[in-house]
Amino acid sequence: MSSHGRDLLVRHAMETPMRQLGRPVVVAWIVIFAIALTLRCGASVYWQNRQADHNTFAxxxxxxxxxxxxxxxxxxxxxxxxxxxxxxxxxxxxxxxAGWHWLFGGKPSVISVRIMNSILGALTVVAVGWLATLLFSQRIGLYTGVLTSIYPGAIAMSVLILSEGPFCLFMTLELVAVYYCFWRANASSTSKRCAAILLGINAAMAVLIRPSWLFYTPALFTAVCLLSKHRLRNLSLVILGALAFALVMLPWWVRNYQVTGRFVPTTLQVGASLYDGLRPGADGASNMSFMQEFYRQQTLEDALAQSKPIDTYEYRLNTRLREASLRWSRENPSEVLRLAGSKFIRMWNVFPNSDAVGSGVTRLATSLGYLGIMLLTFLAVISMIRKKSRPIEGTKQASWRIVALCSSPAVYFTALHMVFVSSIRYRQPAVLILSVLAGAGVAICLPCVPFNRGALRADGGSDG
Structure with a gap:
């Protein structure tokens, strides 16, 4: 290859996504980010002002x-x-x-941490829009960005000092990495390997923030290897992603082994969480009042033991709770099935399950926002099913693959919380990813906006 040809190749490879998007789209994304950040920061201030004082948590x-x-x-x-x-x-x-503590000299206010979550939430809006752009088109990416920026459930997760907010960002980045690793057309082997590493890193960060995500990535890797035409190639990428995942998780695993002498992949709250969902008197909601009795039983057993227990108290308590829940489940299979149905309804209910979810206006906005996202999602899925030989404009991948990827968090979290306790809180990350399909639903409803028609149709990706 001539030096001129190499220069052109390097210049093309180094072309930034911003230049590829075009100025109107960049401006649109800046506006969407500003709207998302403003709504979340405003909601944070409003929520904090409702608390008893400025240093309390809800x-x-x-x-x-x-x-x-x-x-x-x-x-x-x-x-x-x-x-x-x-x-x-x-x-x-x-x-x-802790990083926010460092930024504020060790004395951050509660409202400042809410602002941190709001910033992460606004970045998540951009990440979800990025995913929609990759799977569909720039236009659908913008529609998705608008939907997620104003979706009440996403705003709430950004306001509350809970792990769901930052988790959503890394979950979305993991799915973006899936596209670049397995679906991107004409990608070099080097870029695919880099994407696999980023996939593993983001998956590990998501697990370290929200441990319940632990089994999603192994399931994803299994599906990629089994359903792809290029199994050997994808297997090497899966191994690379798994190594990156393990490397990020390793310090936590080593620390847990030093504490317990056992391999603990996430936390020792699994037993308590499982018993909370599967126990006598369970109704699908969380009620941890049983913990005092288990503390008493474990303390009494330790006092009566002939020798000092090998495992830590925390490990033994977790085991006691887990075994009690599994024993009750084996003895009451019909009740387990009844609870699974109840938890499904609690998770996907149009209306909040608790009156504690804000005012009547807040509850109405939450319900309408959720209903709108779901209706648009169903519209897009039905359109893909009816037009599978003619995908909707802008679709870059096979329709079934897009639906499978975007619905996979919903399937995963639904299955998980039909076992553990359930509420509308646990569906919010899944709804964020479903909003990618909802953005396609908006595109079906609205006429094409011809701001950059060349970008609306892209070359189809190879079967990864």
Whole structure:
């Protein structure tokens, strides 16, 4: 190849996504980001002003994240609730809060951490729009960005000091990496390997923030290997992604082994969470009042033991709770099925399950926003099914593949929370990804906006 040809190739490879988008689209995304950030920051201030004082939290989980984040910043031992609770929370979200402590000299206000979550939430809007652009077109990407920027459920997750907000960003970036790793047409082997590494890193970050995501990526890798025409090529990428995942998780795994002498992949709250969802008197909602009795039983058993237990108290308590839940489930299979149905309804209910979810206006906005996203999603899916030989304008991948990827978080979280406790809180990350399909639904409803028609149709990707 001549030097001139090499220069052209390098210049093309280094062309930034911004230049590829074009100025009108970049301006549109700046506006969408500004709207998303303004809505989230405004909601954060409103929510904080409703609290008893400016240093209180609405949820106990929020307080635990705050304490752990401060401990990381101070260099103290990582634990919440004493020496018997050293693996109660994964460190992802507390690390972000610790970084915010560093930025504010160790004394951040509660509202400032809400603003941090709002910034992450606005970035998530852009990430979801990016995913929609990759799968469909620039136009559908913008529609998706508008939908996610104003979706009440996404705004709420950005306002609350809970792990769902930052988790959504890394979850979305993982799905973006899936596209670049397995679906992008004419991509070089180097770029695919880089995407596989980023996939593993983002998957690990998502798990460190929200441990319930642990089994999604292995399931995704399995599907990619089994359903693809290029199994050997994809297997090498899967192995690379898995290595990157393990490398990011390794410090947490090593630390947990040092504490317990056992391999603990996420936390030692799995037993309590499982018993919360599958136990006598369970109704699908969370009620941890049973914990005091289990603490009493475990403490009594330890006192009567002939020798000092090998495992830590926290590990033994987790095992006791897990075994009690599994034993009850084996003895009451019909009740387990009934609870699964109840939890499904709780998760996907149009109306909030609790009266504690804000005012009547807030509840109405939450319901209407969710209903709108779902109706547009169903419209897009039905259109893809009816026009599978003629995909809707802008579609870059086989329709079934887009639907499978965008619905996979919804399927995963639904299956998970038909076992564990359920509420509309747990559907919000899934709805964010479904909004990609909802953006396609908007494109079906509205006439084409010809701001950049050349970008609306893209070359089809190879079967990854």
């Amino acid at each position: 949820f106990g989980d929020s307080f635990s994240y705050w304490v752990l984040g401060h401990q990381i910043y101070e260099g103290d031992e990582y634990k919440f609730g004493g020496d018997d609770a050293r693996i109660s929370r994964a460190p992802g979200f507390p690390i972000l809060i």
